Amino acid sequence: MEDELAQELTKAECRDICAQLSHSPFLDPNRISCVNYERPLGDGAYCVTLRAELEGVGQIALRVVKSENAKEVYKELKQNVSIRGTTVETYGVTVVKWRGTTWRVAQVMEICEMGNMDDFIAQRPSLSLRSRVGILRAALRKLSDLKRSRVVWRDLKGQNMLVRRQDGEDDVDFVFCDWGFAVRLNENEKRRMTLGGPGTEGYIAPETKTPDYQFSCDMWAFLVWACSICVDLAKTGAGELEHEIAKLKLNTRYSSSRKAEEAKVKKVLRQKFLEAGLVREDCRGLFELLSSDECPWTQPELRWTAEEAHAIISQRFGFGERARVECLSPSSCLKTLKIAESGKENASLGSKPPGGATRRVTRTRSRKALGALQNGV
Structure with missing residues (x-):
């Protein structure tokens, strides 16, 4: 060297x-x-x-x-x-x-002998859907932990997740690394980004061109990464999905409207990967969910939080595990959450504050109720 x-x-x-x-x-x-x-x-x-x-x-x-x-x-x-x-x-x-x-x-x-998550998955083409979903759910729990500590990572990707060990196919233990772009938000504070935005192309959320951002920028990166582990690497090169998303240049100063950007993202996911047969057959259902209208991408205020994504993926692909989340009627356009978007709550996923009653924070959203919660297993 x-x-x-x-x-x-x-x-x-x-x-x-x-x-x-x-x-x-x-x-x-x-x-x-x-x-x-x-x-x-x-x-x-x-x-x-x-x-x-x-x-x-x-x-x-x-x-x-x-x-x-x-x-x-x-x-x-x-x-x-x-x-x-x-x-x-x-x-x-x-x-x-x-x-x-x-x-x-x-x-x-500490040394993580199994290497980074991208390499770990690439070297195990037979890794089951159950294991892949388990990895996604574990990452979401860890993102929730970061949010409760008011940390915005800004560099989520498989290469920044190190695998400690593999006790079994369905038990993959990993940790996050590389905090060069991480920031800690004060309560009720938002942070400014440069127009280019730090991070890896494709994983950089579109709102990095706006005056402020919060924890939702990590969830954009999560969606990109979640889709990427559904891709059949035997048919396409590593990083191809991220490359196609980066080519859209959604984080430039004069990008189109969020609605138009959403259509661009979904078109790439569906036409260049799903319809082109580049998605693993066992991951097709998961990829369809992530590329569907049920899963908002480009508008940060509509994008799933880590808690919502965990609940939805658990309920749809949790292999019998019930997700603990409640939703009001579809017509109300309201959603009840256990943890606020600001990261201010101190509860863990599914936990309850003293007194036994679940504390809920109600947020108004201008989207339809999540169909995934109505059609879960």
């Missing part, structure tokens, strides 16, 4: 950077050994991830910052998003010598 690391830093300069990362304790570099420089676990724009050993822990992933100017990486290391069961565990930060001369800041974190 070529030495792509940028300007050299002294050890003292690296230690000074580590001292600024208040949420990450500094680890003695002498505790790091057996660093495998020749076969990186991953190589991104700002970091290269290597396999190593940490005294007292065992094998770990060493995420080495490529440049002292990689502000997004330092911001990520400062992010306090270590939600149990959701994010990769970070043991701390340290300094490492690169090629024996250059000192670099490194993040020390």
Whole structure:
């Protein structure tokens, strides 16, 4: 591997950077050994991830910052998003010598032996619909956890989900990683984005061109990713669906109306994938749901929340598990939710506040009642 690391830093300069990362304790570099420089676990724009050993822990992933100017990486290391069961565990930060001369800041974190989710699924073409649905539902629960912590991820994709282990075909444990674009919203606060919007093309929600955004931008990325794992990779290349969505350029300054954009998205999904026979036969029902009018995409105020998506997918494809969600009459255009869109509620999926009564937040929506809740298993 070529030495792509940028300007050299002294050890003292690296230690000074580590001292600024208040949420990450500094680890003695002498505790790091057996660093495998020749076969990186991953190589991104700002970091290269290597396999190593940490005294007292065992094998770990060493995420080495490529440049002292990689502000997004330092911001990520400062992010306090270590939600149990959701994010990769970070043991701390340290300094490492690169090629024996250059000192670099490194993040020390748990190693996920099974790799990222996209590769995990691609290498297992026989992975059942039950497992794929289970993965989607688990991701939605983790998104709900992030929302309760008021974290907007802005970089959801299969490559940023690391698989810890596979205890069985129907038991896939994974965590989220890469928080360079994540932000934490204050209560009732919205955040501005640049017109281009951070993230990966195709996964960037259309509203990133507007003055503000909230948690719903992660749900756009979820829908793209959910559709992508329904595609038959034996018939199309990896990332093809994301590429086709990106070609629509929905996040440009002078994009068309949301209604017209919705039609464009659904046309691509149906014509270029469903009707073209590029969707796995066992995933056809799931893909039909995600590409149907029941599933709003381009209008963030109508887009499913993580809680709604979990309930709908569970009820339609939960293999007998009943989703705990209630809906008013279709004519009312109202919906009762257990967790508010703002992420302000502290309840978990299906939980109840003290006193036994389920707390509900009522939101007005200008869409028809979700047919999926009326036609569930």
